[in-house]
Amino acid sequence: GAGVSQSPRYKVAKRGQDVALRCDPISGHVSLFWYQQALGQGPEFLTYFQNEAQLDKSGLPSDRFFAERPEGSVSTLKIQRTQQEDSAVYLCASSSRLAGVIQETQYFGPGTRLLVL
Amino acid sequence: QKEVEQNSGPLSVPEGAIASLNCTYSDRGSQSFFWYRQYSGKSPELIMSIYSNGDKEDGRFTAQLNKASQYVSLLIRDSQPSDSATYLCAVNKIRDDKIIFGKGTRLHILP
Numbered sequence: 001g002a003g004v005s006q007s008p009r010y011k012v013a014k015r016g017q018d019v020a021l022r023c024d025p026i027s028g029h030v031s032l033f034w035y036q037q038a039l040g041q042g043p044e045f046l047t048y049f050q051n052e053a054q055l056d057k058s059g060l061p062s063d064r065f066f067a068e069r070p071e072g073s074v075s076t077l078k079i080q081r082t083q084q085e086d087s088a089v090y091l092c093a094s095s096s097r098l099a100g101v102i103q104e105t106q107y108f109g110p111g112t113r114l115l116v117l
Numbered sequence: 118q119k120e121v122e123q124n125s126g127p128l129s130v131p132e133g134a135i136a137s138l139n140c141t142y143s144d145r146g147s148q149s150f151f152w153y154r155q156y157s158g159k160s161p162e163l164i165m166s167i168y169s170n171g172d173k174e175d176g177r178f179t180a181q182l183n184k185a186s187q188y189v190s191l192l193i194r195d196s197q198p199s200d201s202a203t204y205l206c207a208v209n210k211i212r213d214d215k216i217i218f219g220k221g222t223r224l225h226i227l228p
Contacts, residue, residue: 031214042121042205042218043161056215091160106216108160 002026004109006092012115013082021077021112025094032075033106034067035091043091049075082116089113120144121219123206129225136193138222140206143187149209150182152191154202155221161205165191196226 005024013019025032030051035043036059045059051072060067064083069075079086093106122141130136138152149168153161165180167173167189173180179192189208193200203221210217 033215035218040125040220042207042220045215045217048214050214059215105163105166108162111160 004092004094004107006090006109006112008112009110010113010115012117014117015084016081017116018078018080019082019114021079021090021114023075023077023092023094023109025073025075025092026096026107027073029094029096029107030072031095031106032069033093033095034075034077035093036061037089037091037111039088046077046090079114082114084116087114087116119219120217121206121208123204123219123222125220126223127225128222129227130196131227132196132198134196136196136200136224136226138191138193138204138206138224140189140191140219141187142189142206142208142217144208144210145184145187146210147187147208150180150189151207151209151216152178152180152189153205153207153218155205156202193224198226198228200224201226 007022032049034046037043047057047067049069052069064080066078089111091111092109095106120143152165154164155161165178167180167182170182170184177194181190203223205221206219207216
């Protein structure tokens with residue numbers, strides 16, 4: 001079956017530009033996660049949705065970062081007024097996990113590589 | 118102190134030998150532990166999960182968990198060149214949905 005897909009795969013933005021990154025989770029997966037991975041680092045948690053509810057956004061680095069999942073499937077991560085330090089790979093993952101159930105496998109998408117010039 | 122610590126490597130191991138990867142975590146409330154493999158330019162792929170103290174084996178991979186020492190390890194037997202990758206240790210806390218990753222250990226299997 002189809003895995004997690006992300007688009008675009010690569011994005012080059014000028015500093016100050018707004019960008020929108022899309023994630024299509026595995027069909028039926030209720031949980032969706034966004035991570036930021038800088039070069040040579042592990043993925044850093046950004047935010048988490050269960051269906052359409054954003055349950056945790058503690059990892060978003062600033063108020064320039066905003067995520068939504070209005071219908072509980074596709075999610076968009078928006079970065080306003082991009083800065084050079086936003087350059088990273090943005091990974092999306094989904095799982096069938098329900099709250100209160102032991103952690104289920106998170107399946108990662110291929111990521112969006114963002115370069116801010 | 119980082120929540121999940123790993124030696125960044127690179128760790129070089131001869132082909133056919135055992136590769137041993139280690140990870141420590143700071144939060145005693147952690148309940149689930151994962152090892153992900155990440156090839157260069159690719160996304161992480163789960164290879165092992167472990168939830169209770171002791172060893173868990175899956176093919177050439179063995180995960181070991183010691184909650185008292187807050188220590189997780191991954192052993193790869195009969196190492197192959199295709200095992201060359203970055204291995205990410207990750208933990209999840211009770212009633213917390215997010216996974217915390219370490220920086221990863223780069224493993225290089227020498228042919």
